[in-house]
Amino acid sequence: MTVSEPRWDVMGIDERAPRRAPSLAEQAYETLREWIVAGDLAPATPLSENDLARRFAISRSPLREAIRRLQDEKLLEPSGPRGFSVPPLGxxxxxxxxxxxxxxxxxxxxxxxxxxxxxxxxxxxxxxxxxxxxxxxxxxxxxxxxxxxxxxxxxxxxxxxxxxxxxxxxxxxxxxxxxxxxxxxxxxxxxxxxxxxxxxxxxxxxxxxxxxxxxxxxxxxxxxxxxxxxxxxxx
Incomplete structure (x- = not known):
């Protein structure tokens, strides 16, 4: 017996697909990224996980994930023993x-x-x-x-x-x-x-x-x- 392939062209199926709300890490990433690219976070201003975790009212774990992504994109860089900052625009x-x-x-x-x-x-x-x-x-x-x-x-x-x-x-x-x-x-x-x-x-x-x-x-x-x-x- 031949098993037919599922049809993905049914009208409206995409709209009914399950959607996952953005995670706390994703929300923190998007917010920090927007602050950086808009110039709301001045370059070289010391930042810390504790301060941002309090500001966002989230734990440090999702915040660390957001910071890691921003460091991968070179939008944040290490600063001091435990801090980080926005690189200078030079x-x-x-x-x-x-x-x-x-x-x-x-x-x-x-x-x-x-x-x-x-x-x-x-x-x-x-x-x-x-x-x-x-x-x-x-x-x-x-x-x-x-x-x-x-x-x-x-x-x-x-x-x-x-x-x-x-x-x-x-x-x-x-x-x-x-x-x-x-x-x-x-x-x-x-x-x-x-x-x-x-x-x-x-x-x-x-x-x-x-x-x-x-x-x-x-x-x-x-x-x-x-x-x-x-x-x-x-x-």
Whole structure:
């Protein structure tokens, strides 16, 4: 007798699948991560398990799991005998994070194919809107839309491992973008570089796309390094 395979196309089955509420460790991780990337936890501020456990009203065990994940993502680092802190946002962090981002995203650009025309057209409209907002002095839409823009080609590269590695970088990328989003000149330059990338996507030219992505991420790195070095000299 042949055993039939289970059907997974029954309408609504996914909605009826069991759902597990986020664990305490997951909730602590998400909260701490958001504080870090939004800049609510100042770099080098001493933190301790005991203080955070009291603040979250949870035991130290789930908190340790959250801290371990954040240390794996380089969003926290050891500080003192039992403490930890947010790493400083400096030249080396920008070079390290964007060096890895550039390596991964240029590889993604080389294999990004069959990007739906509708998604490309929608992104063209968003860039037009972002440009108009930048002219008004509003830089927020561009910064908030950065991941969506890069996902236009990264999401179609066909390499789940690459996408996963980029996702793990997002906490530090967001930290850097939050800092960069205060500078109009940098944002205007990044918009122009996005327009070159989108033009390559519209042309279906993967070689040009790779070069445009490489040029953009090199440009971001050099601009931010120069800004941070100037700030260091002014201290």
């Amino acid at each position: 030249v080396q962090l920008v070079r390290d994070v964007y060096g890895v981002r550039r390596a991964l995203e240029t590889a993604a650009a080389e294999s990004a194919t069959d990007i739906p025309a509708g998604e490309v057209a929608a992104m063209r409209a968003r860039l037009t809107e972002q440009a108009a907002e930048i002219r008004k002095g509003n830089l927020t839409p561009f910064t908030e839309g950065d991941f969506d823009f890069h996902d236009l080609f990264v999401g179609h590269c066909g390499n789940r491992l690459l996408i996963g590695h980029l996702h793990r970088l997002r906490g530090n990328i967001r930290r850097i973008m939050t800092y960069a989003g205060q500078f109009p000149g940098h944002t205007e330059a990044s918009l122009r570089e996005h327009e070159v990338i989108l033009a390559a996507i519209e042309a279906g030219d993967t070689a040009s796309l790779r070069a445009a992505v490489d040029g953009h991420l090199r440009g971001v790195t050099s601009r931010l390094v120069a800004t941070l070095e100037e700030a260091d000299r002014g201290r």
